Amino acid sequence: MSLLIVLAALVFLMVVAYRGYSVILFAPVAALGAVLLTDPTLVAPMFTGLFMDKMVGFLKLYFPVFLLGAVFGKLVEVSGFSRSIVATAVKVLGPSRAMLAIVVVCALLTYGGVSLFVVVFAVYPFAAELFRRANIPKRLIPGTIALGAFTFTMDALPGSPQIQNIIPTGFFGTTALAAPILGTIGGVFILVCGMAYLEWRRRVALAAGEGYGEGHLNEPAPPVDERLPPAWLAVLPLVVVGLSNLAYTHWIPDLYGSSHSFVPSVMGSPAPVVQDVPKVAAIWAVMAALLTGIVCVLITAWTAVTTAFAEGTKAAVGGAMLAAMNTASEYGFGAVIAALPGFLVVANAMSAIPDPLVHQAVTVTSLAGITGSASGGMGIALAAMADTFIAHANAAGIPMEVLHRVASMASGGMDTLPHNGAVITLLAVTGLTHRQSYKDIFAITIIKTIAVFVIIGVYYATGWV
Structure with missing residues (x-):
């Protein structure tokens, strides 16, 4: 019964998200509904002591990264840099490769530090125009943007400043550059398989005589001819973010050491504020890199x-x-679900997996699916089980860098279920529905989930990190 309650809460949240309702509103409803069915006396304590505590804790750590990423992305957009990058990609790849052009542009923007949500807004108008010219069905746009923005540059490629690649650093003492060989292999696998799938879908539509279509919602106005900045200048801020992130990743630990404390200048004898630098160094590095990128855009x-x-x-x-x-909100939902007896049944089943990397991958991607959030699911999984993962990895002689990359890529596995915030935003912006376009997003989800187990196999076969 307890397991059914957990599954019912998840299905409820997925259904309301599928129907277009806000997960900010319904995540606590779903979580507390499960608590009500389990033990009514725990509804209020779970809400304030767990749901709100975890939700606020997540915002405390990661909201600055969301904020700076969004501001940086918006400045890249209003400066004309994003349009210049799109125009250059189309010129180089040709309009006949519209899908590849959009994937490449999304990848450049996300790997350069632009928020996934901002990329959706910035790229969609150009994707619609390219697909219209190439007569590719509009319903394939969400899957194409998802491949470029939500997959290999989000959590696979080393050095990505996206939050999904930053969270593991605080648990494993690694950097955003962890396991570069495995990350690159995983990224290439996702890109190649994802493009093969999308091109197959395009050819099937072409053979059936299906074109871009008419009567779509949220159709952008045709782009206005304007003088765009040169491509090298448009890419410069993205390069600056990447290089400065690498530099700050090395400089911050050297500057602050393993721990740093200060005494606030207030009345009385306040306790010193102590920072465990390895747990926050990667977050500080990304924040500093995004600030540097913002300054670069302002100057240029x-x-x-x-x-x-x-x-x-x-x-x-x-x-x-x-x-x-x-x-x-989804992080809070996952924390409540993880505290219920029904989840213990799931956790015990997963703990029976003998291999430490497979155990971690299954746990993280399962929680990412339950919460509908890569960062939320991974944060919950690592907060609860990081010590266990580390102990098993040490016993097996597995480097922490491998744990980092597996956790990061697994978080971006089953996270994009129908209630995922980025999926909901992507469909809303493109004016399409789950019924029209989610099938392709889910196919990309399957590919990026398989990629996690591909890199695990590569590691065991070669020992590469």
């Missing part, structure tokens, strides 16, 4: 940015708050 596109700075940053802040609250 001052006139274009300042005219739209006020309204643009308002929109960015709103987008960051929505994305962070979606993820934090």
